[in-house]
Amino acid sequence: MFEALTLQLGYNAVLVTLGSTALGVAAGAVGAFLYLRKRALVSDAISHATLPGLALAFLVMVGFGGDGRFLPGLMLGSALSAWAGLYAVSWITRKTRLPEDAAIGAVLSVFFGFGIVLLTVIQTMQSGRQAGLEGFLLGSTAGMLRSDALVIAAGGAIVLGATILLRRPMLMTAFDEGYAQVQGLNTARIDMALMVLVLAVTVVGLKIVGLILIVAMLIIPAVAARFWTENASRVAQLAALFGGMSGYIGAALSATAPDLPTGPIIVLVSFTLFALSLLLAPSRGVLASALRHRQLQHEVHLRQGLLALAHGQPVYESLTQRMLRSRGLMRADGVPTDKGRNAAAQALLDENRWQALRRIETLSSLAVRDDGLTRIGDVLTPDQVKLLDARLSPQGAA
C-alpha cells in the first residue's frame, strides 16, 4: 500500500497513477463549472455518445490497414461522435418541446445502443477479436502504453489550462446569465466552451475510467466540494483537489491487487470523499446542521419554559424541566429560583415589547424578525425600546 502511494510499484502502475491524477484534477475543475451551471447530467449523454465514434474510428483505422487500437485515433473518433450527441441534445431541446432530461436520456441510450451494434460488428471481424474495445466501457489500465499515458496526461493538462483561462466568464455565466450578457459576454459561446471541455475530459478519461463511469469524475468531486464553501472559484479549486486525490489514491489502490479495477476504485474513493463532505462539512454538512438544530431546539425550549414560569404555569415537558434545572433557574419541585424569576421576567418583558412593536406603524415591519428567540434589543435602538416601554406601561398599570 505504502509503495503504491509513493509510486514504487513498477513502471505501469506509476504511469496509470500519474495519468489518472492529471485526469482527476482536470475533471474535478471542469465538473465544478458544469455543476454550478446545473447541467451535470449532460455529461452522461456526452460520455455514452462516444461509443459509436470509438467503434467507427476502429473500423476506419483497420480499413486503412492500420492498428485499430491507436489511442489518439480512437479519441478523435469518440470526440466526433460525442459532439454529434451533444448537438442532438441541444437540437432536441431547442427545436422540439421535449425537456432537456428527455433529450439527454434519448441521446445516451440511442447512441450507446448503436455503439453496441457496431461493437458486435467488430467482434465478427478477424482483427476485431483482440481489439478489446469493451475495455473502454469500464476502463482498462492493464498494459497501458507509455504513449497512452503521455496522451492522457497531456490532455488533462491542456483541459486544466483552458479551464483556468476561461474561469471568469464561466463563473459569471453560471451565476447570473443575464448579468453576464449585460457585461457583453456571449453566454451561448461560453456554454459551448464548457461543453467542449467536458467532452475533452470524457475522451481523455475513456481509457482509464471508461465511458460509463467518467460522469462520476465530473460530478462527484464538484458536489463534494460545494459542501465546504460558498465561494464559486473555491469550489472549483477544491473539486480539482478532490478529483486529483481520487485519481491518485484510486489508481494507487488498484495497483496493489489484480482484481481491483482502476475505474470503479477511483469512483468509490471519490464517493468516499463526497460522503465525508456530506457528513462533516462545516455549515452545510449533516452533522453541523444537526448540531445547529439541537442548539435551536434548546433555545426554544428554554424560552418557552421561562415564559411558563413568568405566567406562573407549571412546566411539564421533560427536556424543558432538565434545562431549567441544570441552569439553576428552577428547583427540583418546580418552583423557580430567584435567578429563574429574573430571567422569566426578562423573557416576558421581551415578549410584551414584541407585541407592542406590532402595534406601532413605523416599527411593525420589523415584526418579521420575531422568531420567538431574537431579543428585541438586538433589533431596535435603546431609544426605540424606550418608546415601546412607554406604550407598555399604561397597560401594565391597568
Added chain:
Amino acid sequence: MGYEFVALSLPPIVIGMLAAMACALPGNFLLLRRQSLIGDAISHVVLPGIVVAFLITGVISTIPMMFGAAAAALVAVVLIEAIRRLGKVEPGAAMGVVFTAMFAGGVLLLEQSDTSGVHLDVEHALYGNLESLIWLDAVGWSSLADPAALSGLPPELLRMALALLVVAGLTWLFWRPLKLSTFDEGFARSVGLPTGLIGLGIVVMAALAAVAAFDAVGSIIVIAMFICPPAAARLMTNRLESQIGWSMVFACLSAIIGYVLAGYGPMWIGAAASVSAAGMIATVSGLILAITALFAPHRRA
C-alpha cells in the same frame, strides 16, 4: 422458414415487444414529470443488486436476482432523496452521484467474486440476452396451439407478460390520480391526493418494469424504451390517452423492426453474422424519435 421463424425469432420478438411496452408505459409519466433520467439511474443500479443477490445465494436464478435488483433500486431512490434533502443538492447531481457510485460498487464486487463458472458479467447486464431466448419445442406455426410445446416457451416470456399486465393494471386502476398529479401537482394536492405517494408509486412502477426487463433484454433497451417511445409520442399529440397509445405503437415497432434488422439485416447485405438485437432496437427507437422530431404535428411547444 416457418419452423425457424417460430422457434428462433418469434419468442425474442414477442419478449422484446412486451419489455418495450412495459417500460414505455411508466416512461410516459416520467417524461411529463421531467424524471426521464430516473430510468437511466435505475437501470445502472440493477447491476450491484444482482451481484449482491448472487453473492448471497451463490446461484444465478431469476427470483433472487429480481429481489436483489428491486432492493438496489429502492436503496438508490432512498439515497438520492436523502442526498437531495440533507445536502440540498440539485436532483440531477444527486442522481449522478448515487448511480455512478453504486454501479462502480457493482463492478468491483463482480471483479472480486468468483463468477468465472457462471454467466454473470457487465456485458450481460448491459445488452441482455435477447437472441438466446429461443423456443426449442416449436415445430412450426402449429405449435402455437399445442399446449405441450407452449409449456416449453422461454420463462422470460411469461415473466415479461406478467410485468406488463401489472404495470398496465396499476396504470388503469390509478388513472385519474396519475393523470391529475402529473399535469397539475398543485391542484392534485389541493383536492387531497397524496402527490408524494403517487410520485413514489410511479418510480416504483418504473423500477418494476426495469427489473423485470433487464434480465431478458438488458439495460440499453430499458433506458431507450423508458424515454424514446414516450418522447416521440409526446410530439404526436396533446392528449395523454393518445400519447400512451402512440408510445405503445412506437415501442412495438422498435422491437419488431430492431430485431428483424439485427437478425436478418446483415444477411441482406451479404454479411454472415447477426448484430446485437438490443443495440439495434435502441437504435430504431432513436430513429423513430428523430422522424417525429422532424415531422410530427405537435413537435413544437
